[in-house]
Amino acid sequence: MQKHVLVIEDEPNIIEAISFILSRDGWSVRTHSNGVTAVETVLARKPDVVILDVMLPGKSGYDILRELRDLPETRDLPILMLTARGQTKDRELAERAGVSHFMTKPFSNAEVIEAVRALVAPVSDPP
């Protein structure tokens, strides 16, 4: 059964790149580029995993993450955060907010695929 990935990102070229590599890896990819409506989109689409940018128009990725973690439906939702702000404090902020995995841009495509796979089936995955 095909798993759903929701990519919340505002940079069109990056959306296109992530959509391309994950589609090729067999994921059903949906995208969203507005921070304000991101949470309701997640609730509506019910993805298996979310890829979240930090600097989004209207609302920051950290706020979206916190709101998702406060909701029972998305408390345990695997969320991979991608950010161009790679400082240590950004990582700490994300971890406090409850991120599942954190990656800085630019990323390696293979690593993104690997991370998304690990997030969706962490237990069944062989070590």
Added chain:
Amino acid sequence: MITLNALIAVCLTYVVFLFAVAFVAERSALRGRVRWVRAPLVYTLSLSIYCTAWTFYGAVGSAARSGFEYLTIYLGPSLVMIGWWWVLRKLVRIGRSQRITSVADLVSSRYGKSNLLAICVTILAVIGTTPYIALQLQSVTLSFEVFAQPGVPSPEEGQRSYTALWVAVGLAIFTVIFGTRNLDANERHHGVVMAIAVEAVVKLAALMAVGIFVVWGLSGGVAETLARIDSSELGQWQMDGGRWAGLTLLSAAAFLCLPRMFQVLVVESDDEGHLRTASWAFPLYLMMMSLFVVPIAVVGLDLMPPGSNPDLFVLTVPLATGQEGLAVLSFLGGFSSATSMVIVAAIALSTMVSNHIVMPIWLRLTGGGASVSGDVRSVVLLARRLSIAGVVGLGYLYYSLSGGGTALATIGFVSFVGMAQVLPAMLGGIFWRGATRTGALGGLITGFTIWIYALFLPSIGSGALPDAVMTEGLFGLAWLRPQALFGIVGLDPLLHALLWSMTLNVITFVVFSLASFPSPLERLQGAQFVNVFDHSGGPRSWAGGVAQTEDLMIMAQRILGAPEAQALFEREARRQGTRGPLPDPTPDFLESLERVLSGSVGAATAHAMVGQIVGGMSVSVEDLMAVADESAQLMEYSARLETQSNELSRTARQLREANQKLTRLSVQKDAFLTQISHELRTPMTSIRAFSEILRDSTGLTAGEQIKYASIIHDEAIRLTRLLDDLLDLSVLENGQVHLNLRQGKLGEVLDRAAAAANDGGLSLRIRRDARREQVMLNTDLDRLSQVFINLIANARKYCISDQPELSIQVTDDSDLLFIDFVDNGEGVSAEAQDMIFEKFARVSDSQAGGAGLGLAISRQIMTRLGGGIVYLPGHKGAAFRVMLPRNYAMAAQ
């Protein structure tokens, strides 16, 4: 039989030995090795000058004549030492803190530094001591005679006088050599004190030796001696209670007042603590001195032929029994007693005479011009030496005139009563603040007069007072008979004189003190004396000795500055009418000085400082000067305090602002770096992702390949542009930009900018007024064009409208050229208007693709060009105004 020559040789040897002792002690003290010189034992032994030849020889005589009465002269001092040592301690403390040099100085200093009082006491002391010195000369002369013609007084008057003269000359020389070697302010004579201590040992040893010989050698033991005493006249002796009490009181008073006793007790004292030892050791010494007096007297009365002088039993008994060695030792004991008394008395008296009589006269005669120069010291030394010679000479003169006929003990008591007159003024002065100069002077003169009239003159013998006065009274008034004043008859003459002189002395002292009002300086000194233990923190050495006014002057200079202080002191000196530049430290002057100083250092400090210099000196002058220096600095600081505090608060505000600015800058820098990181990483992310896709993915269509390669290409260009902008901004912000000034028309610059910005389509319509653009500019046309391009590109990117339109209007101000760019979009929100010129401040989303540095760069450029760029509120769409100086040449630097 020992010859007189041999005795003289022994005597001279002994004197040489004393010289050596004094010399060594003096040298040790000079080299600072003062511990053995200043031992408590030495102090105690030096007090033994109380035991003069009168005590050495006379006590036995007294015992032979009056039984145990001789004990009173030991009892008085013992009681003072044991029971009144706290009085002595107070005297010693006052002596130190006030730098007292003699008993006259003490009384004078206490009563407002009155020189009249000092002269009175000095005269009294000289008159009272002269017979005493004569007594010593007489005893030495008599003892020589004993050896010359044992048992028989020499009939040759000239020979006797001759001996006395040589003794007097020798003593004067010794005293001059060791008493005036140098003129220390402290007036201490370590050599003399040490020699006296040695003599004290010699006389005690001599008397003890004679006593032991008498008790065990002649009487056969203690029991036999006691039996002999019981069977003698002394055994039947009845105590006269009044005389006993009177004599005890008298000797106690004399112990405190005698100039030589004051010299060793107070002036020569190194350490208050020595009194503790002396308080038991000295009574012990006196007890040992008195132990064998009665046995010697009793045995002497038995042994010697009737009519023998009992005063000489100490010598004649050993001689009569063939104990020549013991006799010589005894002679040396008597010689020691006499010489030590004369030496110390001469030093004490010469200090008084030179300080209170000679020096004031000399200063008056010379006009005081030398009062600060060095030759004063030599004058003082000379005065002191002459005074010593004079005092000893007077003693010799008295001896010659009186012929040495009177019994030794009587002379001693006469002297005692005379000096006791100082006691009321002295004790009253240190315990009663109400005592005044008038009271002291009145009491002293009253007691002195009665003493002279009732005791001294009669004691000289017939001739001093006419017989008529003695029997009929002065002016024939019976109640003025010298030995029966106010009709009191039948009293012992000594007791009579003591009673009347002391009673009237005390009454006059008290009444006059109560009736008179003390001067301020007297009150000041009185407080210092009475409360000496409150004023002085602890025992202090005598070191120091700078005049008070000089200390005050130095202190004032340090506080007020030299010119002002000198002016103040000179003014005061003129007002007081003193000679020389320094005024007397009168209470008035001290008060005004205090007031002036308090203007600089505050009232309390000024009071304490003046009080310390004038008062107890519990703080050293050096300490005070340190305080003064600090105070002066404090003054300087406080004078500048206001300006400084203003400066400080201004500096603090500036620092606070700078800090805030730095914090803001730091935050801005962090934000800027984060922004740059983000702006660089975003295109790099696309580039990496698509290049990996192109590299790794198989089966890409040709269209996909071209599309992804194009994205990589575009992002690379975006990256380059971003780096260019950053560099540009950095250069502009650092002011390193080089302006390329050229002439050109505004319209042409706008044409180029519109063409560059609107590259790739005509989506934005630009409305211009060509006529108004015919303005000649002299500026960096490329930079200005960069600003225009940015504004037009922004309009193209951000103007959200069906028919986007940008209107460029040129208006003239007096010295500025306005170029307004207004589009028909939605405009910029009020909050955003403030930040659009900041770096990376993109208002909406990043669709426009700019890095957000355009307006920041534009603002920098316009600032460099001497103009500016602002957002124009009040328009429907976005509106920017570029301002350019009319004459750029003026603004371009």
